[in-house]
Amino acid sequence: MTDRNIAVETIGLGKSYGRVLALTSVDLKIESGQYFVLLGPSGGGKTTLLRLVGGFIRPSSGRILLHGIDMSEVPPNHRRTSMVFQSYALFPHMTVERNVGYGLRLRKLAKTEVSARVDRMLTLVGLEGLNARMPHELSGGQQQRVQLARALVLESDILLLDEPLASLDANLRKDMCFELKRIQEEVGITFIHVTHNQEEAMTIADRIALISDxxxxxxxxPREIYERPKTRFTADFIGENNIFEGIVASIVDGRAIVDLGFVRVAVPCGEVAAAHGEAVLFSVRSELLELGDHAEAAEARDVSVDPVQAIPATYLKEVYLGLTTSHMVRLPDQRDVVVRGVSTSGQAHFAADQAISVRWRTDDAHLLKG
Ligand SMILES: Nc1ncnc2c1ncn2[C@@H]1O[C@H](COP(=O)(O)OP(=O)(O)OP(=O)(O)O)[C@@H](O)[C@H]1O
Ligand SMILES: [Mg+2]
Known part of the structure; x- marks a missing residue:
């Protein structure tokens, strides 16, 4: 059975370099026409996965299907993929025109055809009329666009981009992110983009796969990954989550009553099967926590039905970050929690060492898997 709407499918895909196991049994499906991002820390295996899809290296185990056809053993020039390498610079002695048209000339296309397609690509990437420039006469962002045009002009079905924005400064990177997204929407092909920058991933992706170890x-x-991370790794890697550890005291109506050692709170179980007596983790985003009056945490209440959970804490300090302010607080078990709020002008509400409460909407917490 094949599914042509799936641009890339990997089945149990693995790769070892000698004794280094770089990738273990990856099962992944990437829908056609999506902007797909592979995100994760350095050394996790992102480039390895991208190179396997492009055919630059061969799998040690498993298979790769492109548009439903097994391509595991097919060399790069016979796959409908193009790759933009981070480290591959432009040919320095060739004009923009010759750089972009390089692949087409190799294919022995007529001069007029090459020239027309190069012009179209330069317009698409916003470099119209710069045909005669040499690479050293371009800014970093413009060089990046030339590389993109050089890959896009080949009209592949799948474009592979390995850290395409890594060499750009933060401002330019943001602009190029929007540009890449616009270009992808215009050409409508599948983009697979590798980055270790979560903001870049969130800005650009239709879907994100987290790759680690x-x-x-x-x-x-992006929204699912940000708002409902399923694992501790993702909760740590994406945004600012507070992770709590406790023991399940009971399960009441789909909520785990979690004993934190100093207080009990209720956490929706969601898809996680929690059992009585089990150690569990749950997370709450720092911007979904609020600071409150100490009395609130001390109140006797039935947490299992309460729409808001509140726990006692001690205020430590605030860190002003411009738009938002991070409030550092300490729990009775000596763990620190970050509460992020919109900055307000004027006096701070809390003093160091003040007894307070930290609260959140019950539904804003969720259990993590392992
Ligand atoms: N040619 C190679 N020979 C031996 N080991 C390699 C080779 N290429 C990669 N590795 C190892 O495989 C693992 C995955 O590397 P990979 O380049 O895929 O990671 P990455 O996620 O792209 O990292 P980065 O974000 O730093 O680019 C790493 O441990 C790396 O050291
Ligand atoms: Mg890499």
Missing amino acids: GALVEEGT
Whole structure:
């Protein structure tokens, strides 16, 4: 059975370099026409996965299907993929025109055809009329666009981009992110973009796969990954999450009553099967926590039905970050928690060492897998 709407499917894909196990049994499906991002820390296996899809290296185990056809043993020039390498600079002695048209000339296309397609690509990437420039006469961002045009002009079905924005400064990177997204929407092909920058991934991706330690950790839309990370790794890696550890005291109506040692709180179980007596982790985003009056945490209440959970804490300090302010607080078990709020002008509400409470909407917490 094949599914042509799936641009890339990997089945149990693995790769070892000698004794280094770079990738272990990755099962991944990437839909056609999506902007797909592979995100994760350095050394996790992102480039390895991208190179396997492009055919630059061969799998040690498993298979790769492109548009439903097994391509595991097919060389790069016979796959409908193009790759933009981070380290591959432009040919320095060739004009922009010749750089972009290089692949087409290799294919022995007529001069007029090459020239027309190069012009179209330069317009697409916003470099119209710069045909005669040499690479050293371009800014870093413009060089990046030339590289992109050089890959896009080949009209592949799948474009592979390995850290395409890594050499750009933060401002330019943001602009290029939007540009890349616009270009992808215009050409409508599948983009697979590798980065270790979570903001870049969130800005650009239709879907994100987190890759760490040679494994696919989880996969989803930016919103799913950000708001409902399934694993501790993702909760740590994406945004600012507070992770709590406790023991399940009971399960009441789909909520785990979690004993933190100093207080009990209720956490929706969601998809995680929690059992009585089990050690569990749950996370709450720092911007979904609020600071409150100490009395609130001390109140006797039935947490299992409460729409808001509150726990006692001690205020430490605030860190002003411009738009937002981070409030550092300490729990009775000496763990620190970050509460992020919109900055307000004027006097701070809390003093160091003040007894307070930290609260959140019950539904804003969720259990993590392992
Ligand atoms: N040619 C090679 N020979 C031996 N080991 C390699 C080779 N290429 C990569 N590795 C190892 O495989 C693992 C995965 O590397 P990979 O380049 O895929 O990671 P990455 O996620 O792209 O990292 P980065 O973000 O730093 O580029 C690393 O441990 C790396 O050292
Ligand atoms: Mg890499």
